[in-house]
Amino acid sequence: MARKAVVLLSGGLDSATVLAIAADSGYACHALSVDYGQRHAIELNAARRVAEALGAAEYRVMAVDLAHIGGSALTDRDIAVPTAATDGIPSTYVPARNTIMLSLALAWAEVLHSEDIFIGVNAVDYSGYPDCRPDYIAAFERLAQLATKTGVEGGAIRIHAPLMQMSKAAIIERGMALAVDYSLTVSCYQPDSRGGACGLCDACRLRRAGFDDAKVTDPTRYA
């Protein structure tokens, strides 16, 4: 029987590529989306389609209401999504997001008796979020080992972040080689009601530049 992995899946380009990498490595992939009150449910629909297309063993959504505490342009409608590059950590940063998502993935991994969690964080073409750096992932892996029955009983929990050192173009090239259908994915922070991308936000700009650099036709539907 294939080893099980929990794969965090957002509906975007990066995590779709991670799911393809995990599946290609032979894991039975249990895909998890976290509904943290982000502005667009479109992202969750995209995640479900990606999970199906890439043959995930299972797809689940876990809800946690971060909109309740606000503090980010992605969860608080009173904070505008920036449409130009900013200095420092941008307003789209969601407080403790990756820590919350990895915690939920860890809980599910324990129940599944899985020791492997995949996440699509990237420290190259990224938005400057603190919880996307290698030191952060290493710290979570240490924590997971101490936090769990799996770890205490001798298991070795691994947080896999295979995109960490890849450029957006390299991520796209890897995904194309694994037959990822990027037309299913949505990266935009403020898509229109039919999933059309704005072309202006940080996520759109990183995505478009990635397709340009990879010399791959961008399948994104722009609004």
Place this chain on the structure above:
Amino acid sequence: MARKAVVLLSGGLDSATVLAIAADSGYACHALSVDYGQRHAIELNAARRVAEALGAAEYRVMAVDLAHIGGSALTDRDIAVPTAATDGIPSTYVPARNTIMLSLALAWAEVLHSEDIFIGVNAVDYSGYPDCRPDYIAAFERLAQLATKTGVEGGAIRIHAPLMQMSKAAIIERGMALAVDYSLTVSCYQPDSRGGACGLCDACRLRRAGFDDAKVTDPTRYA
């Protein structure tokens, strides 16, 4: 203005004492309960009453559906709550619970610009859960520093676990000195519909022994 702290509050004896300690230390306390699908909403009602009685600045409940993944006697009705001491980690262990609760507390702390989080974990009279040990708390503190805008921008996030090395009797004595009304708290893993304690589960046995050792009359209502 008082420094703000986020205090995790379960409705039980330990976290009520922690809230009293944090308030006594001069913090403006933002009390947080996490509704993770535990069997008894009675616990959350107790938490709200404790927050009010101890003068918390604010009380919030954040919901995350762990019942969805099961794996614990506290969230899965198909797993029985044990009524005698067991070897190893008991079935009441909730996968990654403290990691999830601390992550949510961390998110709220960031939004509040607070660097202080309090949690009532204890490594003396406890149930053998891995995520109640000093190494675990230290690992989460390191993670929190790397995970957040607060940490990156020079703040020093602290996870306070003031009960860590205290016996249950010492916790009760400290709480009595701070005028905690323990009749408001509920420790039982399987209280009846009116909050009456079973007197048999691990949590009831630890609580009863603590009151005995402290030579304090136990205000618990037994079913």
